[in-house]
Amino acid sequence: MAQNAKKHHVSKGQAAGIAGAVVGLAAAGTAVGVAVSRVAARRRLGPPPPDVDESRAELREDDPLGQAARRADRTALVVADDGVLLSVEEVGPTDAPLTVVFVHGYTLSMASWTFQRQALGAELATANGSRPTARLVFYDQRGHGSSARGPAEHATIEQLAEDLATVIAHRAPRGPVVLVGHSMGGMTVMGLAALHPELFGDRVVAAALLSTSSGNLADLNFGLPELLTRVRAAVFPVAAWTMRRRPALAENTRRWAADLVSMVTWRLSFASTDVDPRLGRYVDSMIAGTPVDVIAEFYPALAGLDETGSLEPLRRIPVLVLTGEEDRMIPKEHSELIVERLAAAEFVVVPDAGHMVLLEKHDEVTAALSRLLRKAAAEAGVPVH
Known part of the structure; x- marks a missing residue:
């Protein structure tokens, strides 16, 4: 004893x-x-209906600076291929001609996009006497936010990429799609390109890779x-x-x-x-x-990530690569390498900004995303107002 x-x-x-x-x-x-992530306590998810479209949900109390939080027009539960429930919130009408899917990072939630959700929702997803250009789709990656957890062996970029494919299939089954990923979300987008290259140039018409990397993360020294x-x-x-x-x-x-x-x-x-x-x-x-x-x-x-071979499908579409100039987590050299391999990508380096550039310098990030979305809409023949 x-x-x-x-x-x-x-x-x-x-x-x-x-x-x-x-x-x-x-x-x-x-x-x-x-x-x-959200400041409020997590919601408990109910039974697994594949789609729950009718309720109008309150945006959780994730508003860091007291701005008026943008409420969801719809919420949904999407069932991943292994049965895990993924929590989805949407802003904008279901018949908008362009869908934008936002993919958050490691230990994050969809609430990290609060500033972009507010600004782009007002700019592109709100009917002001004319047809909205875009519907914005936000979801929590498995094990994060309100989404359920899966088995430990499914904690992989490949599984996250399949989850993204499932979200697209259920929430944007038709029409052009733009993908916006921050950090691990950007890796998820690259993982999708590796698993489903046929989507790029057909369904996926543009992508934004924010503060992310295609590999060699185990060598980072974090400053x-x-x-x-x-x-x-x-x-x-x-x-x-x-x-x-x-x-x-x-x-x-x-x-x-x-x-x-x-x-x-x-x-x-x-x-x-x-x-x-x-x-x-x-x-x-x-x-x-x-x-x-x-x-x-x-x-x-993440430490073992190598998505350098996944970038080829992204060469078919407009890509925005954006990073904070003083990112200590994933230094801008990682973004420079992605740009070098994509050749035609727009590269934005935000001065005096770190890894959480989407919060720290949210106006600059939103402006860059707005340019990309308008370019994608124009190339896809979507009316832009």
Whole structure:
């Protein structure tokens, strides 16, 4: 009995080590898709009807700066090919001639697009005496936001790409589609190109890849000195094991180290010095709300990513590649490599911006997306107003 009790005891030193590992992996999570999610508690999903179109849902309280949140015109549950329920919200009429699907990042949710949802919803998806140009489709990736979790072995980019294909098939079965992906969402778009290249140039008529990478993520140093990078490489496996096998301990440790997580998250998310503190709390709420075992399950898929061979189908369509100039998570060199391989892509580097450029410099991001959508609409023969 005494031996068993001693075996399971966690000393202060061990707790500190676990804390460092958990914080480190949480920081790595921000590095490949950091995290802005809803502030409100998650909704519990009901039975799995494949489509639920009739209800008009409130946009959750995800409004970081007190703006008027854009409500969904429809909500739906889409059933993935392995039975996982994916939560979908739409803005704009079902008969709009263009559909735009937004794909969020690692430890994120559809709420990360709050500024773009508001601005583009008003610009392109609202009837102001003329027919709206676009319908905006937002969904939570599996294990994130309101979507259900799948088995750990399905925490892969390939499965996320199949989920995206399913969302397109159910929510945009006809007409031209534009895909917008941030961080892991951009990797999901590239994964879709690898699995279903036939969609690109036919159904998918344009794409935006924001703050993302086609591979070599395991080599990122997150702006840390070389010594700390080596330490990170040693502690991350410990963190991953702890988060998957002892999630309750990892969650408690993360709460215990909340101030440190907040400091690291801020540094890895933003670059400018005048970021509203509410955005920092917004990011913190995401970190606190994402189950540690979900973080651990997806991390290996991102660290081992290689989508360099998936870019060829994207050469057939207009592509926007956008990054923050001072992104410490996925440095702009990763975007430069994508642009080099795509040749004709529009490349936008936003000054004084970090990985969460879609929040930090949302006006610049929205303007670039608006240009892409209008170009895609014009090339697809969709009336633009």
